[in-house]
Amino acid sequence: MTDKLTLLQFRTTEEVPNFSPFCVKAEVLLKMAGISYNIEDIDDPRGMPKGKAPVVRDGNELIADSEFIKGHIETAKGFTFDAHLSAEEKAQCHAFTKLIDERLYWALVYDRWIDENNWPHTKEFWFGSMPFPLKHIVPGVALKSVKQNLNGHGIGRHTHDEIHALAKSDLDAIAAQLGDKPFLFGDKPSTADASAYGVLVNLAQTTALPAKLADTIKEYPSLLEYVKRCNEHWYPGKYH
Numbered sequence: 001m002t003d004k005l006t007l008l009q010f011r012t013t014e015e016v017p018n019f020s021p022f023c024v025k026a027e028v029l030l031k032m033a034g035i036s037y038n039i040e041d042i043d044d045p046r047g048m049p050k051g052k053a054p055v056v057r058d059g060n061e062l063i064a065d066s067e068f069i070k071g072h073i074e075t076a077k078g079f080t081f082d083a084h085l086s087a088e089e090k091a092q093c094h095a096f097t098k099l100i101d102e103r104l105y106w107a108l109v110y111d112r113w114i115d116e117n118n119w120p121h122t123k124e125f126w127f128g129s130m131p132f133p134l135k136h137i138v139p140g141v142a143l144k145s146v147k148q149n150l151n152g153h154g155i156g157r158h159t160h161d162e163i164h165a166l167a168k169s170d171l172d173a174i175a176a177q178l179g180d181k182p183f184l185f186g187d188k189p190s191t192a193d194a195s196a197y198g199v200l201v202n203l204a205q206t207t208a209l210p211a212k213l214a215d216t217i218k219e220y221p222s223l224l225e226y227v228k229r230c231n232e233h234w235y236p237g238k239y240h
């Protein structure tokens, strides 16, 4: 592993560490491991090895996907994530990570792209600065691809209300797991916190890319406090 890694992630604003929960997750994993890194913004992930962000560059190697980035940090740096957890807690931590990455995340995508109140904001944010005629063509193509992804996942086949009920059950589970602890598995953050923070900070603090779930999370004061705690822990002062 080279001295300094580069995290390739989507461009963002001052509102959140990144609009992509997975890019936040990857950056938090780098911070947890105490690795020094640069950030490089990308606009279009299609050139990335798996067509998605985040990606970490280590010398000539590109590591795509937050889970493989985590694995690379462990093997190349010899850092062990979640060393403070018991085997049972590690299993629960893994299960929460996947609940957040593989379900709650998709409800956020649905909100941003499919909810008709939010789509104009999403469209303007990602494509508003494109030159004519691209700004009128690309959004439709991207929206079609997101719809296909949501259908392929399965969540896109549900009604709006069903998706929000599912997301709420995820938020209930996260809030119950958190209880009155500082982080999901106690006083010390674990990898599940990297995933939880990535999605929750986007729900709690984004106005540029609004989501209906942003109203829902207000029903969970402990999660709002948790986001603030994570902000102070990983991004004291400012994000960028």
Ligand SMILES: N[C@@H](CCC(=O)N[C@@H](CS)C(=O)NCC(=O)O)C(=O)O
Pocket (backbone or CB within 6 Å): 019, 020, 021, 022, 023, 045, 051, 052, 053, 054, 064, 065, 066, 067, 101
């Ligand atoms: N499993 C991947 C998911 C990454 C992901 O879904 N990234 C989204 C942004 S949050 C993306 O790049 N989407 C672009 C696309 O699907 O075209 C990870 O853990 O890194």
